[in-house]
Amino acid sequence: xxxxxxxxxxxxxxxxxxxxxxxxxxxxxxxxxxxxxxxxxxxxxxxxxxxxxxxxxxxxxxxxxxxxxxxxxxxxxxxxxxxxxxxxxxxxxxxxxxxxxxxxxxxxxxxxxxxxxxxxxxxxxxxxxxxxxxxxxxxxxxxxxxxxxxxxxxxxxxxxxxxxxxxxxxxxxxxxxxxxxxxxxxxxxxxxxxxxxxxxxxxxxxxxxxxxxxxxxxxxxxxxxxxxxxxxxxxxxxxxxxxxxxxxxxxxxxxxxxxxxxxxxxxxxxxxxxxxxxxxxxxxxxxxxxxxxxxxxxxxxxxxxxxxxxxxxxxxxxxxxxxxxxxxxxxxxxxx
Amino acid sequence: xxxxxxxxxxxxxxxxxxxxxxxxxxxxxxxxxxxxxxxxxxxxxxxxxxxxxxxxxxxxxxxxxxxxxxxxxxxxxxxxxxxxxxxxxxxxxxxxxxxxxxxxxxxxxxxxxxxxxxxxxxxxxxxxxxxxxxxxxxxxxxxxxxxxxxxxxxxxxxxxxxxxxxxxxxxxxxxxxxxxxxxxxxxxxxxxxxxxxxxxxxxxxxxxxxxxxxxxxxxxxxxxxxxxxxxxxxxxxxxxxxxxxxxxxxxxxxxxxxx
Numbered sequence: 001x002x003x004x005x006x007x008x009x010x011x012x013x014x015x016x017x018x019x020x021x022x023x024x025x026x027x028x029x030x031x032x033x034x035x036x037x038x039x040x041x042x043x044x045x046x047x048x049x050x051x052x053x054x055x056x057x058x059x060x061x062x063x064x065x066x067x068x069x070x071x072x073x074x075x076x077x078x079x080x081x082x083x084x085x086x087x088x089x090x091x092x093x094x095x096x097x098x099x100x101x102x103x104x105x106x107x108x109x110x111x112x113x114x115x116x117x118x119x120x121x122x123x124x125x126x127x128x129x130x131x132x133x134x135x136x137x138x139x140x141x142x143x144x145x146x147x148x149x150x151x152x153x154x155x156x157x158x159x160x161x162x163x164x165x166x167x168x169x170x171x172x173x174x175x176x177x178x179x180x181x182x183x184x185x186x187x188x189x190x191x192x193x194x195x196x197x198x199x200x201x202x203x204x205x206x207x208x209x210x211x212x213x214x215x216x217x218x219x220x221x222x223x224x225x226x227x228x229x230x231x232x233x234x235x236x237x238x239x240x241x242x243x244x245x246x247x248x249x250x251x252x253x254x255x256x257x258x259x260x261x262x263x264x265x266x267x268x269x270x271x272x273x274x275x276x277x278x279x280x281x282x283x284x285x286x287x288x289x290x291x292x293x294x295x296x297x298x299x300x301x302x303x304x305x306x307x308x309x310x311x312x313x314x315x316x317x318x319x320x321x322x323x324x325x326x327x328x329x330x331x332x333x334x335x336x
Numbered sequence: 337x338x339x340x341x342x343x344x345x346x347x348x349x350x351x352x353x354x355x356x357x358x359x360x361x362x363x364x365x366x367x368x369x370x371x372x373x374x375x376x377x378x379x380x381x382x383x384x385x386x387x388x389x390x391x392x393x394x395x396x397x398x399x400x401x402x403x404x405x406x407x408x409x410x411x412x413x414x415x416x417x418x419x420x421x422x423x424x425x426x427x428x429x430x431x432x433x434x435x436x437x438x439x440x441x442x443x444x445x446x447x448x449x450x451x452x453x454x455x456x457x458x459x460x461x462x463x464x465x466x467x468x469x470x471x472x473x474x475x476x477x478x479x480x481x482x483x484x485x486x487x488x489x490x491x492x493x494x495x496x497x498x499x500x501x502x503x504x505x506x507x508x509x510x511x512x513x514x515x516x517x518x519x520x521x522x523x524x525x526x527x528x529x530x531x532x533x534x535x536x537x538x539x540x541x542x543x544x545x546x547x548x549x550x551x552x553x554x555x556x557x558x559x560x561x562x563x564x565x566x567x568x569x570x571x572x573x574x575x576x577x578x579x580x581x582x583x584x585x586x587x588x589x590x591x592x593x594x595x
Binding site: 083086087088213214216217219220222223224225226227229230231232233234272276277278280 | 412416418
């Protein structure tokens with residue numbers, strides 16, 4: 001609606017506000033947890049308590065950084081997928097990326113080893129494989145338009161991988177391997193240390209920077225191919241570059257967090273509603289809001305109950321509720 | 337000596353699949369600079385295909401397309417984007433861009449791959465929006481416009497490319513009478529400023545109103561081509577469409593009537 005464009009102008013510099021909010025929430029979140037008591041750690045206590053300092057610096061800080069990277073990557077990738085496929089209802093979970101990553105992780109746990117680097121590598125590899133398979137299948141399909149073919153191919157590939165995950169769960173050792181697979185599928189950041197942050201940060205940063213730098217091109221790529229071509233764009237090549245950046249960042253974060261759904265679908269929508277459709281604003285807004293959303297969800301996951309709530313359950317719950325609310329207000333447009 | 341044509345289709349043949357039906361058969365056509373050429377023909381005659389070949393989006397299976405004496409594939413995409421702009425028949429717009437954001441996309445051929453539109457581009461954007469008569473709607477989301485207004489926004493985006501050659505695919509097909517007249521006036525203005533126009537249309541009267549030259553297509557070939565008065569005749573139009581058509585002069589303009 002015109003509403004979104006107008007509100008974006010009225011709000012002045014909301015992107016800077018959003019960035020400030022993210023920094024603030026991030027800093028406060030360092031104090032949220034279950035030590036020393038439930039919920040907040042007071043700053044004075046932090047200044048004197050050595051255990052508290054180690055806790056914050058070695059556990060909470062890397063975990064929160066990963067949450068920010070997770071939220072930013074999934075949201076940015078979601079925005080990129082939605083714009084490239086000209087369809088506001090896709091996210092990296094479509095096109096076999098998430099299920100591919102899940103299968104890769106489970107495969108590594110059951111058949112190779114549950115060493116972190118192997119699980120991560122295998123998840124990332126199969127995430128790319130999922131995308132490639134969906135793409136090739138869509139190219140070959142003889143039914144429907146391009147977007148429909150992609151979505152159908154993604155559903156088919158996801159189903160194949162999820163059947164594969166089912167088989168792996170069935171044959172997994174119920175005492176050692178099955179719990180690991182289950183926890184990975186539920187998604188969460190409890191096992192994050194600086195090791196994981198260092199291993200995924202380079203890929204995530206490169207992916208985010210590529211997407212950010214190409215944000216105006218994204219507008220062009222959301223147009224029909226013929227039109228994009230007539231504007232001097234190389235649609236195939238630029239789409240491939242952006243998709244690679246999006247999947248690489250997604251695969252990297254998902255490989256350490258497990259399955260965290262719905263962020264990539266919901267956050268770009270919210271960003272467009274608040275900041276307008278132009279990706280010059282919508283993409284950075286989606287990144288900031290995604291980071292914010294993931295940090296807040298992780299705060300709840302860590303602090304609400306004595307035991308940790310899997311992050312993936314929270315994001316799915318909140319995301320699905322948002323989605324239903326948006327469907328009811330008819331603010332999702334899907335042509336073709 | 338005759339001027340070099342701006343556009344030259346030299347014996348081009350094209351089919352959509354390697355072994356599929358041939359859409360264009362050894363078609364040759366010249367477009368002179370500064371003319372308004374209307375391509376008229378029945379459905380499936382290959383009009384849109386011809387525009388897409390002119391754009392370089394499709395490549396002919398044989399023959400070649402020359403722009404200003406040079407083959408199309410000798411130009412970079414950005415150069416082509418500065419030379420010519422396309423107004424598609426209709427366009428799927430999946431997101432709620434404002435009119436200005438949408439029109440600014442037309443500046444892409446002038447920007448380096450990672451650049452974004454600057455102050456000058458905004459000036460040009462505002463200017464072409466006024467030129468097509470959407471100035472009062474500026475700030476509205478493009479998805480809230482009527483079909484006719486959307487068509488004008490497509491034209492504005494093409495004008496933001498500041499093209500020397502404007503390709504229009506059925507530009508008036510979604511327009512009511514008022515918007516149609518507005519668009520035809522705009523096309524005449526552009527022609528007066530030296531922009532070469534190449535349009536496809538289903539309506540002989542649209543061709544008669546703006547075109548200086550007429551191309552009649554039939555079954556993938558040029559049936560007749562030349563200055564409008566010589567080609568826009570009852571005999572040629574009847575043969576093109578396969579139904580009896582008569583041509584009348586009203587207020588100095590030709591009108592095609594079916595009988």
